Amino acid sequence: MAFLSVREVSVQIGKMELIDRISLDIEKGQILGLVGESGSGKSLTAMAIMGLLPLIGGRISHGSVTLDGTNLMTLPEADFRALRGRRIALITQNPMTSLDPMLQVGAQIDQVARLHLGLGAEAAKTRSIDLLQQLRIPNAALVYLQYPHQMSGGMKQRIVIAMALAGDPDLIIADEPTTALDVTIQAQIIQILVDLVRERGLALLLITHDMGVVAQACDQVVVLYAGRVAESNAVNAIFAQSAHPYTRALIACITRAGQAAGSLTGISGLVPSAASYAAGCRFQPRCTLAQAICSDVAPALQSHGQGRVSCHFPQGAQHG
Amino acid sequence: MAEAAAKSANLVEVRTLSKIFTTRASLFGRQRSMTAVGDVTLDIPRGRVTGVVGESGCGKSTLARLVLRLLEATRGQVLFDGVDLASLPGSALRQLRRRMQFVFQDPYSSIDPRYSVSRALLEPMLVQGKTLDAKKSVEHVHRLMAMVGLNPALARSYPHQLSGGQKQRVGIGRALALQPEFLVLDEPTASLDVSIQAQIVALLERLKQDLGLTYLFISHDLGLIRYFCDRIVVMYLGRVVEVLPTANAAPRHPYTRALMDSTFEPDPLRRRVINRLSGEIPDAFNLPSGCAYAPRCPNATERCRSERPAIAFDGGHALACHHPLQ
Amino acid sequence: MKVLQALPGGSVLGTWRGGLAFLVLLVIALAAVFAPWIAPYPYDIQNLAATNKGPTLAHWLGTDEFGRDVLSRIIYGARTSLSVALAAIGVSLTAGMCLGAAAGYFGGAFDRAVTAVVDLTWSFPEVLIALIFIAILGPGLTSTIIAISIAYLAQFARLTRAQVMTIKSETYVEAATSLGAGHTHIMVSHLLPNTLTPVIVAGMLATGDAIILEATLGFFGLGVQPPSPSWGAMMSSGTAQIFIAPWTILGPGLAICIAVIAINLFGDSLIDAMDIRNRLRDY
Numbered sequence: 001m002a003f004l005s006v007r008e009v010s011v012q013i014g015k016m017e018l019i020d021r022i023s024l025d026i027e028k029g030q031i032l033g034l035v036g037e038s039g040s041g042k043s044l045t046a047m048a049i050m051g052l053l054p055l056i057g058g059r060i061s062h063g064s065v066t067l068d069g070t071n072l073m074t075l076p077e078a079d080f081r082a083l084r085g086r087r088i089a090l091i092t093q094n095p096m097t098s099l100d101p102m103l104q105v106g107a108q109i110d111q112v113a114r115l116h117l118g119l120g121a122e123a124a125k126t127r128s129i130d131l132l133q134q135l136r137i138p139n140a141a142l143v144y145l146q147y148p149h150q151m152s153g154g155m156k157q158r159i160v161i162a163m164a165l166a167g168d169p170d171l172i173i174a175d176e177p178t179t180a181l182d183v184t185i186q187a188q189i190i191q192i193l194v195d196l197v198r199e200r201g202l203a204l205l206l207i208t209h210d211m212g213v214v215a216q217a218c219d220q221v222v223v224l225y226a227g228r229v230a231e232s233n234a235v236n237a238i239f240a241q242s243a244h245p246y247t248r249a250l251i252a253c254i255t256r257a258g259q260a261a262g263s264l265t266g267i268s269g270l271v272p273s274a275a276s277y278a279a280g281c282r283f284q285p286r287c288t289l290a291q292a293i294c295s296d297v298a299p300a301l302q303s304h305g306q307g308r309v310s311c312h313f314p315q316g317a318q319h320g
Numbered sequence: 321m322a323e324a325a326a327k328s329a330n331l332v333e334v335r336t337l338s339k340i341f342t343t344r345a346s347l348f349g350r351q352r353s354m355t356a357v358g359d360v361t362l363d364i365p366r367g368r369v370t371g372v373v374g375e376s377g378c379g380k381s382t383l384a385r386l387v388l389r390l391l392e393a394t395r396g397q398v399l400f401d402g403v404d405l406a407s408l409p410g411s412a413l414r415q416l417r418r419r420m421q422f423v424f425q426d427p428y429s430s431i432d433p434r435y436s437v438s439r440a441l442l443e444p445m446l447v448q449g450k451t452l453d454a455k456k457s458v459e460h461v462h463r464l465m466a467m468v469g470l471n472p473a474l475a476r477s478y479p480h481q482l483s484g485g486q487k488q489r490v491g492i493g494r495a496l497a498l499q500p501e502f503l504v505l506d507e508p509t510a511s512l513d514v515s516i517q518a519q520i521v522a523l524l525e526r527l528k529q530d531l532g533l534t535y536l537f538i539s540h541d542l543g544l545i546r547y548f549c550d551r552i553v554v555m556y557l558g559r560v561v562e563v564l565p566t567a568n569a570a571p572r573h574p575y576t577r578a579l580m581d582s583t584f585e586p587d588p589l590r591r592r593v594i595n596r597l598s599g600e601i602p603d604a605f606n607l608p609s610g611c612a613y614a615p616r617c618p619n620a621t622e623r624c625r626s627e628r629p630a631i632a633f634d635g636g637h638a639l640a641c642h643h644p645l646q
Numbered sequence: 647m648k649v650l651q652a653l654p655g656g657s658v659l660g661t662w663r664g665g666l667a668f669l670v671l672l673v674i675a676l677a678a679v680f681a682p683w684i685a686p687y688p689y690d691i692q693n694l695a696a697t698n699k700g701p702t703l704a705h706w707l708g709t710d711e712f713g714r715d716v717l718s719r720i721i722y723g724a725r726t727s728l729s730v731a732l733a734a735i736g737v738s739l740t741a742g743m744c745l746g747a748a749a750g751y752f753g754g755a756f757d758r759a760v761t762a763v764v765d766l767t768w769s770f771p772e773v774l775i776a777l778i779f780i781a782i783l784g785p786g787l788t789s790t791i792i793a794i795s796i797a798y799l800a801q802f803a804r805l806t807r808a809q810v811m812t813i814k815s816e817t818y819v820e821a822a823t824s825l826g827a828g829h830t831h832i833m834v835s836h837l838l839p840n841t842l843t844p845v846i847v848a849g850m851l852a853t854g855d856a857i858i859l860e861a862t863l864g865f866f867g868l869g870v871q872p873p874s875p876s877w878g879a880m881m882s883s884g885t886a887q888i889f890i891a892p893w894t895i896l897g898p899g900l901a902i903c904i905a906v907i908a909i910n911l912f913g914d915s916l917i918d919a920m921d922i923r924n925r926l927r928d929y
Contacts (some may be wrong), residue, residue: 186582215588
């Protein structure tokens with residue numbers, strides 16, 4: 001069984017089903033990219049794994065989430081709390097909301113180690129400064145004493161990563177960690193995350209809408225559309241032999257170097273809203289290959305080459 | 321004669337334009353000033369797309385507003401078709417606005433929430449004193465909506481009933497209502513989903529072809545800029561560091577190079593090697609002396625730290641660097 | 647109820663609070679408008695033979711110290727209270743919005759001057775301001791209206807100014823400028839409509855306060871002069887016979903209570919209705 005195994009998980013908020021049976025597996029030392037646009041359910045997936053759905057009135061209505069053999073669905077809240085920050089760490093999009101503006105950042109990193117590893121004040125401080133140095137933050141001892149408002153966005157995000165690492169986690173979930181950052185800083189942060197995975201053997205669930213980031217950093221990819229898995233495969237196959245029309249269309253929306261003018265078309269139409277999902281394939285209204293069966297029957301997620309795809313007419317890859 | 325012909329090749333000319341913001345001196349602090357845009361000189365040729373790229377604090381949004389005089393410049397000139405914008409009195413400037421329009425970044429706040437699509441598209445006519453009768457109004461609205469790919473049934477919808485992409489189309493339609501020659505687009509796709517971004521870019525391409533527009537296109541996305549623009553202006557901390565005469569020209573400024581290296585290709589076989597750059601973008605109120613990029617530049621020398629490089633023109637390629645690449 | 651709520655304005659009138667309050671206000675307004683036809687007696691007919699008589703069939707709320715019918719005086723008093731309150735708040739709202747909008751929009755020295763004056767009036771209690779102006783202008787209907795409108799000016803000016811300053815920096819205002827809009831178009835088409843909602847609601851609630859202020863002035867004999875009936879003045883002269891003819895105070899007192907409560911309840915349900923719509927709008 002994979003280190004993190006999400007099997008057929010469905011998520012409901014109130015009466016609306018926002019995620020319909022998605023599955024993903026991540027091994028240690030691996031980076032899985034969870035890609036989707038708005039309404040795809042990618043952030044909800046992170047919350048589901050972390051057991052945070054009750055905060056927004058949601059729940060997992062189907063399926064299971066297993067971390068290193070432990071079933072997270074049956075875990076009592078007290079145990080889950082011990083898990084969060086210690087074995088699973090979360091990095092979110094906006095570092096400004098992850099950091100307490102009233103506390104020095106060093107103290108915030110210390111808190112994690114003291115809470116989860118039981119370290120004393122001095123030991124925690126040494127460890128925190130060490131972490132900052134490992135993240136190549138210059139003048140770590142001085143930065144330790146700073147407040148969030150004294151830092152740039154990129155620096156704050158590095159602090160958040162340090163906080164995530166402070167508990168010595170096995171799995172990091174990074175939800176759009178670089179979307180709010182400048183391009184050159186984004187490249188740095190992505191590289192830091194990749195290095196962390198390679199050096200420490202962590203598992204990383206990287207949630208993003210940016211196929212460029214996926215291509216750069218990920219080993220495995222799961223593409224979500226409107227709450228369902230459209231396709232999942234190894235990163236090379238996803239790009240070179242995309243099976244699902246949405247995946248191909250999404251990749252074509254990113255400009256490449258030397259691309260001819262007028263060749264960028266986008267995907268016509270809009271993402272359907274969760275309140276009005278139609279029967280059948282949810283991508284059908286926007287799909288150029290759709291046929292009659294697509295609006296009637298929802299395609300199941302099936303093996304296709306080395307990966308899986310939910311489409312009645314998947315492209316590429318030999319059968320079997 | 322030759323000079324006059326050359327002049328008309330540029331629809332807009334920007335000359336040593338600067339905008340300096342000063343904080344008010346308070347009881348407890350000195351007055352501090354920040355150069356949002358410093359000494360920018362730039363030509364915007366007719367019928368072409370000029371791109372401006374840079375990261376936060378580079379001044380591109382401020383520059384966009386200065387070019388249309390939505391902000392008053394501290395120094396320098398903007399010449400639109402030979403006319404100095406700063407010299408125009410209020411009413412003449414308002415008249416001239418018919419020819420130059422702005423498309424805003426945030427579709428969620430650029431339309432008055434109390435305005436229906438129809439009213440938003442008619443506002444330009446109302447403001448410019450070109451009132452239309454009921455029948456002509458409807459024709460006008462439908463024509464614009466068709467131009468930007470909006471279903472005419474949405475004419476009476478309100479912004480909160482539209483998606484981000486639809487709102488942005490309204491913004492573009494509104495900008496085109498007066499049939500301008502020049503469009504400044506300030507990150508028009510930044511707040512949209514990727515698939516919608518591509519839709520909007522395709523729309524902008526088509527409109528440019530059909531209407532013969534000149535664009536000043538602002539973005540932080542270098543990939544998009546290289547795809548869409550004919551010339552690229554790279555800005556860093558308020559100054560122009562490089563102007564690439566074609567989209568595929570090789571960069572010669574270390575910052576442009578760094579931007580390119582940070583722009584990921586959607587191709588796992590062409591992964592970038594990221595050099596761990598040290599340093600952050602400095603605080604705009606406390607700019608280092610010399611070249612603003614020196615603290616982060618791997619090739620920086622003492623000269624770089626003490627003497628700010630002036631911008632030099634070499635053919636169509638402009639560059640402000642003491643030690644250019646290659 | 648559900649049917650009512652589907653009508654325009656239904657989210658206010660369709661609630662118990664809003665609908666009931668509206669009915670009460672309607673009754674008061676009608677009483678004020680049709681007083682000469684509704685009131686059983688004219689308000690100034692004295693009957694010195696029947697002073698301070700309790701409620702009878704002839705006089706439902708009894709008579710006052712001059713033998714005048716209390717009920718009739720209350721009905722005519724509604725005219726005074728409502729007209730003064732509405733006129734004063736109307737003037738105050740209009741002047742306050744204009745001043746506040748101009749100050750907020752143009753900023754600079756003008757803004758500083760207006761804010762200074764407005765803050766000056768803001769620091770005085772409304773009663774005191776009204777008293778000062780009555781002292782200058784002398785008592786009477788016009789002076790009462792002027793005094794009350796100045797007392798409430800600060801509130802509306804500040805509210806409008808704050809709203810305008812926020813909206814001024816919205817992107818759609820910048821967009822209007824880029825289209826070539828001048829100051830007038832921006833103020834009239836974008837700023838004022840978006841400011842209207844909170845200011846109108848504040849105006850509604852201030853009307854209740856204005857009725858009480860008018861009654862207070864009347865109590866001290868500084869409002870409209872006798873024999874014109876004013877609820878406050880009635881209560882004032884009623885204090886002399888509070889033990890022998892309590893209805894002379896109770897009647898006008900209850901009238902003030904009911905009117906102000908109805909206004910406040912209506913204003914509250916208005917706020918709620920606007921709120922829901924705003925929430926729906928952002929959804």
